[in-house]
Amino acid sequence: MFDRLIRFAREQYRSNDFIPLHAPVFAGHERAYVADTIASTFVSSVGAYVDRFEREMAAYTGSPRAVATVNGTAALHVALRLAGVQPGELVVTQPLTFVATCNAITYCNAEPVFIDVDRHTLGLSPSAMEAWLTESAQVGDDGLCRAKSDGKVIRACVPMHTFGHPADLDGLVEVCARWNICLVEDAAESLGSFYKGRHTGTLGALGTLSFNGNKIITTGGGGMILANETLGTRAKHLTTTAKQPHPYEYVHDELGYNYRLPNLNAALGCAQLEQLEAFIASKRELAARYSEHFEHSELQFVTEPADCRSNYWLNAVICDSKEQRDALLKATNDSGVMTRPIWALMNHLTMYANCRRGELANAEWLEARVVNLPSSVLPKEISA
Numbered sequence: 001m002f003d004r005l006i007r008f009a010r011e012q013y014r015s016n017d018f019i020p021l022h023a024p025v026f027a028g029h030e031r032a033y034v035a036d037t038i039a040s041t042f043v044s045s046v047g048a049y050v051d052r053f054e055r056e057m058a059a060y061t062g063s064p065r066a067v068a069t070v071n072g073t074a075a076l077h078v079a080l081r082l083a084g085v086q087p088g089e090l091v092v093t094q095p096l097t098f099v100a101t102c103n104a105i106t107y108c109n110a111e112p113v114f115i116d117v118d119r120h121t122l123g124l125s126p127s128a129m130e131a132w133l134t135e136s137a138q139v140g141d142d143g144l145c146r147a148k149s150d151g152k153v154i155r156a157c158v159p160m161h162t163f164g165h166p167a168d169l170d171g172l173v174e175v176c177a178r179w180n181i182c183l184v185e186d187a188a189e190s191l192g193s194f195y196k197g198r199h200t201g202t203l204g205a206l207g208t209l210s211f212n213g214n215k216i217i218t219t220g221g222g223g224m225i226l227a228n229e230t231l232g233t234r235a236k237h238l239t240t241t242a243k244q245p246h247p248y249e250y251v252h253d254e255l256g257y258n259y260r261l262p263n264l265n266a267a268l269g270c271a272q273l274e275q276l277e278a279f280i281a282s283k284r285e286l287a288a289r290y291s292e293h294f295e296h297s298e299l300q301f302v303t304e305p306a307d308c309r310s311n312y313w314l315n316a317v318i319c320d321s322k323e324q325r326d327a328l329l330k331a332t333n334d335s336g337v338m339t340r341p342i343w344a345l346m347n348h349l350t351m352y353a354n355c356r357r358g359e360l361a362n363a364e365w366l367e368a369r370v371v372n373l374p375s376s377v378l379p380k381e382i383s384a
Contacts, residue, residue: 001297002331008293009337009374012286021338022214022314023376028275033267040263045240047263053270057224060273061191061199063207065232067225068261068269069239072188072210075223076104076158078238078259079206082231083156083182085110090147090356092132092157092181094124095345096363101160101186102346113154114347114357121305122366123167124159126175132358133179145179147356156182161190161200163372164216164313165304169195169203176204184208188223191216192280192311201226211265216279216313217272219265280311282377287312290373298324302370315373316342322368329371342370 013019037043050068058066069075085091087109093101095114102112116128137154139145145154157176159167169185176183183204187193190200191209201207211222225235237243242256261269287303287310294301299317304310319325325341332339345360345367346352 001299002328005293005328005373006332006335006337008289009332012289012378013374013376014379018336019338019374020376021340021372021374024213024218025275025279025377026271028271030268030271033271034264037264037267043264044262045258045260047266049263049266049270050261053219053261053266053273054224056270056273057209058226060276061202061226063199063202063226064228065226065235067227067232067235067239068266069223069225069259070261071221072208072212072223073100073104074239074257074259075208075210075225076101076184076186076188077107078235078257079184079208079225079227080104080108080110080156080158081238082206082225082227082234083184085155086153089153089155091155092124092129093186093346094160094363095347095357095360096122096162096342096366097160097186097346098188098343099346099349100188101158102352105158106351110155111152112346112352112355114345114352114355114360114363116358116360116362117162117366118168119362119366121165121167122162122302122370123165124157124172125362126168126171128358128362129157129172130175133175136356137179139180143180145181154179154181156184158184158186160186160188161193163302163316164190164193164311165302166190166193166195166200166308166310168305169200173203182206187226188212189215189313190311192276192309194309196307206231211269211272216283216311217269217276219261219269219272222261222265222269279377282380283312283375284310286375286378287315290315290317299328313375315375316370317373318366319369319371325369325371338374340372342367342372 185207187201188210207226209224211219239259
């Protein structure tokens with residue numbers, strides 16, 4: 001079975017060499033735009049490509065504002081500040097995520113609360129969140145949601161759209177509204193994914209994207225905050241060291257961050273964004289081929305949720321057991337076809353082991369079984 005998968009992957013990428021999990025593609029105007037920034041001398045945090053990248057990303061996602069940042073973690077950190085997260089407060093999130101989600105919460109000196117995921121989305125479960133809140137929280141006369149045990153404010157909720165598959169946003173929006181919790185979407189992996197016709201990252205109060213080198217488009221490093229006009233203006237201020245506009249004086253009116261995306265990186269992003277829909281079409285074609293390949297297999301291919309369009313950033317299969325998962329990982333990697341397990345659950349990491357959590361049966365089940373498969377854009381899409 002594993003030999004057949006290895007042959008299949010090599011056929012898709014037309015290669016007998018090492019096949020990476022997800023490689024960037026530079027087949028457009030990347031060199032020209034980056035060279036243009038060098039010629040202009042505006043290679044740092046101010047420049048025409050930063051403005052253009054923000055403007056075009058807002059238009060693509062349908063967000064009123066988009067604010068570029070140095071990476072996705074910085075974007076999420078500032079988004080949580082804008083959501084009002086204060087030191088000592090609680091933020092609901094999922095344990096099945098990349099560590100940056102929880103790190104950003106901790107940068108605010110807040111504490112993650114781990115709630116289970118749904119198996120069909122791999123994202124935060126509204127029903128599990130509702131159950132935990134009913135048992136462990138209450139909304140006071142002041143309208144704030146607090147933990148019953150110690151009165152700590154539960155300020156925000158951060159679902160993550162795993163591998164580009166949208167979480168159950170209708171359910172999460174409803175639960176957050178009922179409990180007066182701010183919804184902040186970690187859409188780092190889901191650029192180009194739509195939930196019932198709306199781009200991920202635009203259904204909550206705020207959303208964030210990532211353009212790391214392994215994402216569907218890349219700026220080398222980079223991120224984006226999606227917000228309304230008011231919060232977007234605040235995001236821009238905080239990420240530019242909270243500096244007040246002035247012809248020459250340095251006036252900073254609050255604690256800010258040097259989280260600006262350099263113009264050099266934004267130029268790369270503009271060229272990549274021009275190719276995004278072609279990348280998605282290729283990746284969805286690859287996903288369809290994987291789905292057909294696994295149709296009569298012991299391995300279950302992970303498909304997009306109903307009423308969604310996923311970017312299929314990383315393709316994944318669910319194995320029957322951890323033993324089968326480990327055998328698959330060894331066979332493929334030994335053969336030069338890169339596969340990866342899903343992340344270790346956040347509550348299994350030392351720094352988050354003592355955080356509050358609900359029952360995590362689905363997350364634990366998935367942790368033991370999920371394997372990511374090679375997911376780069378297919379070769380036919382990268383010919384010059």
